[in-house]
Amino acid sequence: MTADTPPASDGPLVRELSEDGLLARILPLLPRGEQTLVPPGDDAAVVAAPDGRFVVTTDVLVEDRHFRRAWSSGQDVGRRAAVQNLADVAAMGASPTSLVAALVIPGDLPVSWVEGLARGLAAECLPLGVGVVGGDLSGGPAVVVAVTAHGDLGGRAPVLRSGARAGDLLAHAGVAGRSAAGLALLEAGRADVDPELVAAHLRPVAPVAAGPEAASAGASAMLDVSDGLLRDAGRMARASGVRIELDSAAFRQDQERLRAAADTLGAVAQRWVLDGGEDHGLLAAFPPGCALPDAFRPVGRVRAGAGVHVDGEPAPAASGWDHFAG
Ligand SMILES: Nc1ncnc2c1ncn2[C@@H]1O[C@H](COP(=O)(O)OP(=O)(O)OP(=O)(O)O)[C@@H](O)[C@H]1O
Numbered sequence: 001m002t003a004d005t006p007p008a009s010d011g012p013l014v015r016e017l018s019e020d021g022l023l024a025r026i027l028p029l030l031p032r033g034e035q036t037l038v039p040p041g042d043d044a045a046v047v048a049a050p051d052g053r054f055v056v057t058t059d060v061l062v063e064d065r066h067f068r069r070a071w072s073s074g075q076d077v078g079r080r081a082a083v084q085n086l087a088d089v090a091a092m093g094a095s096p097t098s099l100v101a102a103l104v105i106p107g108d109l110p111v112s113w114v115e116g117l118a119r120g121l122a123a124e125c126l127p128l129g130v131g132v133v134g135g136d137l138s139g140g141p142a143v144v145v146a147v148t149a150h151g152d153l154g155g156r157a158p159v160l161r162s163g164a165r166a167g168d169l170l171a172h173a174g175v176a177g178r179s180a181a182g183l184a185l186l187e188a189g190r191a192d193v194d195p196e197l198v199a200a201h202l203r204p205v206a207p208v209a210a211g212p213e214a215a216s217a218g219a220s221a222m223l224d225v226s227d228g229l230l231r232d233a234g235r236m237a238r239a240s241g242v243r244i245e246l247d248s249a250a251f252r253q254d255q256e257r258l259r260a261a262a263d264t265l266g267a268v269a270q271r272w273v274l275d276g277g278e279d280h281g282l283l284a285a286f287p288p289g290c291a292l293p294d295a296f297r298p299v300g301r302v303r304a305g306a307g308v309h310v311d312g313e314p315a316p317a318a319s320g321w322d323h324f325a326g
């Protein structure tokens, strides 16, 4: 795949530059952002918060846990680090305004890989007017990318996980199962079978604009799907004190898209859809009478009770990703 560790002749290694030298390579690659009042270079950045509140969230990517350098280029990792944070801001119903990115990098990493990472952050942020306004640099034994993102609610109330109510419609925006399928292909050494699914794993596309649209449409609850549809739906059910009923037929097209990869690997496409994480789609509840924004399609219902049911049957409790539980 896209192993982009270039030969040494492609440029210096990180250990051959000073911190200031590395920053001088990265900072010009980063977008300033429309809300930025004081850009990187001081002790902290200053970002406008037009309605006096802001949303803040953080997520980390760890080499060999979230990505492999053999599979992901620096640019891929930068894009994923941005997207997983932008999706968390969107899941509150907010529009992202700025990121800061803290990097742990081994000294034998080519500088060009770090420049790729900065370009990846920029590729996701620039189109949204989001600035990358600071960060931190440290050496260490493996690459770690910790991004913190800020967002603006535009005067609307935040959309929490706890607001779903019996009678609400459940809807999803974005794709389901593609990242897990792409990862399985990479792990099996069969990226050739479906490069588009592999790309969906390496560079997930989150429906960031759909978050504020859902808030404007009156969504009662929302989260982004990072650890698997069932696991994350379970979080919404628990926080809201409701039962979530998913209709598997609503995901038939997502499942069909994975069929060839599943057949090749002897895997079950529906498990990728229900348990796979890292697609960063948005799962939201809408009270009766709300007009669904275009990005969303109905996938189930909110009922009185507890837990998650799929097609009327209770879903297994321990599906999806957990960093510590087996
Ligand atoms: N070390 C921590 N200190 C304080 N709060 C934390 C810490 N780790 C996580 N949290 C909080 O716990 C909640 C759940 O965290 P989590 O990382 O699972 O977020 P998520 O959006 O549900 O999932 P993901 O990280 O998979 O995108 C978030 O509100 C997060 O801010």
Ligand SMILES: Cc1ncc(C[n+]2csc(CCOP(=O)(O)O)c2C)c(N)n1
Residues within 6 Å of the ligand: 059, 060, 064, 065, 066, 067, 068, 084, 183, 226, 227, 276, 277, 278, 321
């Ligand atoms: C090399 C490699 N192995 C496994 C995975 C799968 N994976 C890792 S973390 C995670 C959940 C989201 O993480 P978080 O909760 O930290 O946001 C998933 C599905 C991967 N991406 N790369």
Ligand SMILES: [Mg+2]
Residues within 6 Å of the ligand: 058, 059, 060
């Ligand atoms: Mg997190």
Ligand SMILES: [Mg+2]
Residues within 6 Å of the ligand: 087, 088, 091, 223, 224, 225, 226
């Ligand atoms: Mg999230």
Ligand SMILES: [Mg+2]
Residues within 6 Å of the ligand: 226, 227
């Ligand atoms: Mg998680």
